[in-house]
Structures are given as C-alpha cells and as structure tokens.
Amino acid sequence: MLLSVSNLTVSYDRAMLVNDISMQVDSGELISLVGPNGAGKSTILRAITGLVAWEKEMLRGTAGGDVTLEGQVSFDGQSIDKMPAHDIVKLGLVHCPERRRPFREMSVLDNLMAGSFLFKDHEESHRILETVYELFPVLKERSKQISGTLSGGEQQMLAIGRALMSRPKLLLIDEPSTGLAPLLREEVFNKIMEIKALGITILLVEQEVATVFKMASRNYVLSSGKIIAEGVGEELLEDEVIRKTYLGL
Ligand SMILES: Nc1ncnc2c1ncn2[C@@H]1O[C@H](COP(=O)(O)OP(=O)(O)O)[C@@H](O)[C@H]1O
Numbered sequence: 001m002l003l004s005v006s007n008l009t010v011s012y013d014r015a016m017l018v019n020d021i022s023m024q025v026d027s028g029e030l031i032s033l034v035g036p037n038g039a040g041k042s043t044i045l046r047a048i049t050g051l052v053a054w055e056k057e058m059l060r061g062t063a064g065g066d067v068t069l070e071g072q073v074s075f076d077g078q079s080i081d082k083m084p085a086h087d088i089v090k091l092g093l094v095h096c097p098e099r100r101r102p103f104r105e106m107s108v109l110d111n112l113m114a115g116s117f118l119f120k121d122h123e124e125s126h127r128i129l130e131t132v133y134e135l136f137p138v139l140k141e142r143s144k145q146i147s148g149t150l151s152g153g154e155q156q157m158l159a160i161g162r163a164l165m166s167r168p169k170l171l172l173i174d175e176p177s178t179g180l181a182p183l184l185r186e187e188v189f190n191k192i193m194e195i196k197a198l199g200i201t202i203l204l205v206e207q208e209v210a211t212v213f214k215m216a217s218r219n220y221v222l223s224s225g226k227i228i229a230e231g232v233g234e235e236l237l238e239d240e241v242i243r244k245t246y247l248g249l
C-alpha cells in the first residue's frame with residue numbers, strides 16, 4: 001500500500017467538506033476520484049499533501065474561521081498526517097493542483113527547475129529534465145519562453161512537468177483537462193498514461209468520468225464529502241443511480 005487514508009474528515013467552521021472518507025492507492029496503480037463540483041475532491045488532495053493542516057495553522061486565532069482536520073494518512077509506510085507539506089513532498093508525494101498556475105513571469109525552464117528546488121543534485125535534476133522534455137517536447141521547444149505566453153494546454157503540460165521535476169512516487173493530479181479543448185484533453189490523458197508507464201503511481205481527480213473510468217484500475221465516487229461508491233468503471237456504470245445521479249452519464 002503506497003497511500004492509505006483512513007477516516008479523513010475536514011470541516012471549515014461548521015461546514016463539513018469531507019466526511020469520514022477512507023481510500024487506498026497501491027504502488028503502480030492509477031486511481032481516480034470523481035464527483036460533482038463542490039463534492040470535496042480538491043479538499044481531499046489538499047488534506048493529503050498537508051495544505052489543509054497548514055491553512056488550519058495559519059487561521060488559528062484569527063477571524064478567518066476554524067478548520068477541523070481528523071483522520072490518518074500514511075504514505076510509503078510512514079504516518080504523514082502530522083507532517084508539514086514541504087516534508088511530504090520530499091517523500092515523493094507531489095500535488096499538481098487545480099487551475100494550472102505556472103509562475104507566469106518565469107521562463108518554462110525556470111518553472112521546471114523550480115519543481116526540483118528540493119534537490120541539490122544537479123546532475124539528477126538534469127536527468128529528470130530530459131525525461132520531462134521527452135514526455136513534453138513542446139516544453140523543450142519553448143524552454144526560454146515566458147510561461148504566461150503559453151497556451152492553456154501548454155500551461156497544463158508545464159504544471160505536470162513541474163510536478164514531475166519533484167520526483168513523485170505518487171502524483172496527485174487535480175482536474176488536468178478542465179477548460180481545455182477536446183483534442184488537448186485527449187493529449188493530456190495520453191500523457192498521464194505515459195507517466196503511469198514510467199512507474200509513477202497516480203491519483204487523478206477529474207470531471208471527465210467516461211474517459212477516466214477507462215484509464216483507472218479503480219475509482220472512488222465522491223458526493224457531498226462522502227464516498228458513495230468505489231470500484232472498477234464498468235461496475236460503477238452498471239449502477240443506474242450512480243450513473244445518472246452522480247456521474248451525469
Ligand atoms: N477554504 C474554504 N473555506 C470554506 N469552504 C471551502 C473552502 N474550500 C472549499 N470550500 C467549499 O468546500 C466544498 C468542497 O470544495 P472542493 O474540495 O473544492 O470541491 P471539488 O474539488 O470537488 O469541486 C465546496 O462547497 C467549496 O465551496
């Protein structure tokens with residue numbers, strides 16, 4: 001078991017965003033987490049990578065509200081639910097957040113190198129850079145270009161490339177296809193399959209349910225902060241209530 005989440009609950013003030021969820025990801029798997037807007041998907045990823053705990057700490061004693069965070073998260077045999085976000089990323093649990101946001105003023109190359117900031121071994125960083133360039137030749141072509149001038153699809157590739165530079169064992173990818181044209185979506189999904197083939201485990205959050213159900217070995221369906229179903233795509237699609245009510249298919 002690479003990632004194990006047990007009884008995770010997150011509330012902001014009294015609103016429960018994530019309600020007692022448990023999930024497991026084995027090494028080498030691609031697992032999906034799907035569900036409607038506002039279901040709590042991003043909050044789960046942010047809780048796993050230590051960002052909710054960081055926010056809780058920041059908001060303590062302020063008028064900004066009160067965050068409750070409960071549950072156990074373990075990664076690669078270690079408990080990480082009390083670990084700061086910057087230590088979690090060092091273990092190889094890397095988050096590629098929603099709404100691709102490279103540093104717009106920086107070049108493509110500088111953005112990619114920012115992803116390897118944790119590592120002092122430059123030779124290793126350059127080796128990984130070559131892997132990222134092989135995966136995304138467009139980033140190599142545009143390495144000196146200012147990132148803010150890239151197209152939406154290229155910025156998404158850059159966001160994923162930057163996450164890869166942090167050497168993930170497990171990559172959490174939040175809605176990479178949202179806002180992209182159909183052909184680009186397909187390309188993003190193809191790249192994700194290539195990343196999996198490199199041996200990187202993936203937890204993919206997506207709205208494009210029909211596509212991810214074909215890619216993932218197992219799926220979690222989230223609704224209003226609760227996991228309401230779990231299984232392989234074909235099985236989940238057989239259930240008419242799940243299909244119509246939660247997946248909109
Ligand atoms: N920092 C926050 N404070 C209060 N409510 C939030 C915060 N972040 C998200 N929410 C709310 O929590 C719910 C779940 O959000 P989110 O995890 O972003 O869902 P999803 O990623 O599935 O669309 C939404 O109703 C959202 O408005």
Ligand SMILES: [Mg+2]
Nearest residue numbers: 041042043098
């Ligand atoms: Mg989200």
